[in-house]
Amino acid sequence: MHRSFKALILLIWFLFLSSQLNAEIKTYTHTVKQTFGGAQSPDDARIAATAKAKREVLEMAGTYLASLTIVENQSVTKDEIIAIAAGVLNAEIISQENYASEDAFGIKIIARVDVDTSILEENVKKFYYDKSLLHKYERSQKHIEVLLAKIDVLENENKRLKSFPAQVQNKNEEELREKFNKTSIELTAVDWVQKGTALWNGYGYTNPKKASEYFNNAIELDSNNALAYLGSGNVKHFSGKYQQAIYDYNKSIEIDPSNALAYNNRAESYRHLGRNQQALDDCNKALQIKPGFALPYVGLGNVYFAEKNYDKTILAYNKAIELNPNLAIAYNNRGYIHYRKGNINQAIADYSKAIELNPKEVIVYINRGQSYYKIEQYNYALADFDNAIKEDPENEKALYSRGLLYYKTKEIKKSLIDFNKLIQLNPKHVKAYNYRGIIYKRMQNYEAAIENYAKAIQVDPTFKSPYNNRGWVYKKLKKYDFAIEDFTKAIEIDSEYATAYHNRALAYEKIGKIDKAEVDFNQAIKLNPEYEKSYKKKQKPCFINSIL
Numbered sequence: 001m002h003r004s005f006k007a008l009i010l011l012i013w014f015l016f017l018s019s020q021l022n023a024e025i026k027t028y029t030h031t032v033k034q035t036f037g038g039a040q041s042p043d044d045a046r047i048a049a050t051a052k053a054k055r056e057v058l059e060m061a062g063t064y065l066a067s068l069t070i071v072e073n074q075s076v077t078k079d080e081i082i083a084i085a086a087g088v089l090n091a092e093i094i095s096q097e098n099y100a101s102e103d104a105f106g107i108k109i110i111a112r113v114d115v116d117t118s119i120l121e122e123n124v125k126k127f128y129y130d131k132s133l134l135h136k137y138e139r140s141q142k143h144i145e146v147l148l149a150k151i152d153v154l155e156n157e158n159k160r161l162k163s164f165p166a167q168v169q170n171k172n173e174e175e176l177r178e179k180f181n182k183t184s185i186e187l188t189a190v191d192w193v194q195k196g197t198a199l200w201n202g203y204g205y206t207n208p209k210k211a212s213e214y215f216n217n218a219i220e221l222d223s224n225n226a227l228a229y230l231g232s233g234n235v236k237h238f239s240g241k242y243q244q245a246i247y248d249y250n251k252s253i254e255i256d257p258s259n260a261l262a263y264n265n266r267a268e269s270y271r272h273l274g275r276n277q278q279a280l281d282d283c284n285k286a287l288q289i290k291p292g293f294a295l296p297y298v299g300l301g302n303v304y305f306a307e308k309n310y311d312k313t314i315l316a317y318n319k320a321i322e323l324n325p326n327l328a329i330a331y332n333n334r335g336y337i338h339y340r341k342g343n344i345n346q347a348i349a350d351y352s353k354a355i356e357l358n359p360k361e362v363i364v365y366i367n368r369g370q371s372y373y374k375i376e377q378y379n380y381a382l383a384d385f386d387n388a389i390k391e392d393p394e395n396e397k398a399l400y401s402r403g404l405l406y407y408k409t410k411e412i413k414k415s416l417i418d419f420n421k422l423i424q425l426n427p428k429h430v431k432a433y434n435y436r437g438i439i440y441k442r443m444q445n446y447e448a449a450i451e452n453y454a455k456a457i458q459v460d461p462t463f464k465s466p467y468n469n470r471g472w473v474y475k476k477l478k479k480y481d482f483a484i485e486d487f488t489k490a491i492e493i494d495s496e497y498a499t500a501y502h503n504r505a506l507a508y509e510k511i512g513k514i515d516k517a518e519v520d521f522n523q524a525i526k527l528n529p530e531y532e533k534s535y536k537k538k539q540k541p542c543f544i545n546s547i548l
Helices: 003-022 042-065 078-088 117-129 131-162 166-197 208-221 226-238 242-255 260-272 276-289 295-306 310-323 328-340 344-357 362-374 378-391 396-408 412-425 430-442 446-459 464-476 480-493 498-510 514-527 531-538
Strands: 025-036 091-100 105-116
Touching: 025 042, 042 078, 042 091, 042 105, 042 131, 042 166, 078 131, 131 166, 131 226, 131 260, 166 208, 166 226, 208 226, 226 242, 226 260, 242 260, 260 276, 260 295, 276 295, 295 310, 295 328, 310 328, 328 344, 328 362, 344 362, 362 378, 362 396, 378 396, 396 412, 396 430, 412 430, 430 446, 430 464, 446 464, 464 480, 464 498, 480 498, 498 514, 514 531
Parallel strands: none
Antiparallel strands: 025 105, 091 105
């Protein structure tokens, strides 16, 4: 082995060992002893003690988070530190036991947080890339703080009540018991909200079914939990149930009109329903509540894009990035506008920044891959489609894009594998049937090609391409009447379908209908001047008759 190569291997190994040696697990534990009696039941005491222990141990671990470079470089409040700690660390209860003293019964709860320093900074980064996540955890932790303060007040009332005569105690104890119970229920609801929020990855929920279950549990316990409705609305939005999402966002805003994120998210649901003015109003309302909030500018950009006002779209995304340079979604969306305007290199630059900020987001790899495909940098495109499929093996858009790329680069068998997988995942994917038909046509398996075009037509009778493609196969098989019928159907669907006119002209020519062929050739040339070249090749040279 070459000496310099050996040295490189040793250096890499040394760096790996160094990173492992620097990594460690820091453990924080915290004990809460909670007495109970009178109006406070053992269950209520346990719930309160658990919430206190978790919050206080997170505060302890938060002191370590505050020392991280990424946190020190930001202007972070104590509340934000606790919110980040709640999002990246798992506070678990490792022990709970009842105890008795001379004058009281109680419960002792021990909470623990294990901090893996090797992955901590990477996990913290997502809170700076997705401020909406910080926003959710911060409001949730604030809610817990308010509820714990309420329990402190109730506990003091409970202690004072013991010094009153029995008749007074009995009169007030039932009301106090209801307040303890109500507060415990609200704390439990917050816990469900946090479980649901933990499934958010910046672009959706990793397990929408579970997230929906958690948010619904919270709503059943506490119908006044604004964050539970917000989370439930998010799940419905990302499932395409926009009207139902709006209902939940309405409830969230009704409970807490100061939550800018609820207005922002409702705006997106309105946009998907084509209600652009209401979407714009909600984005502006979110900015009125929270002027430095970047996400509503992304929302404004999305609406401007829907209205095809691309200049205002770019300006809105620019503003979002100015306010939050770590907002991956703004780079992705701006990249798409650059792509649509033909500025492919600028699109690739924006997609690359989005991937740098969020290396797990599938759609950005697909978008960048399609940009590389556009400028014929097929190796880079393939790497991006592979990355997308690695992250999400059943992503239909990624499989379709890679299937097209394999076909373009003449890797027909690989292309067929991707389209087969796609159809297996989605038996109604009309474009996959159409392209599988094209592959079989190229393989000269005309029977299979016709079968796939027929399936595409069955799924979507208004899709023009499979009619044209099946017509081509019929023409190849000299079934000219069938071919003409298919070309005609494609033209009925799209009267400016130049390829179908050209192909029908060729079919008419084969059966001697030269006048009809001439009309179709002229129409094809009118729609696409490129067809004039092929038409001229078909014209016969004209000679003067030598016999007078």
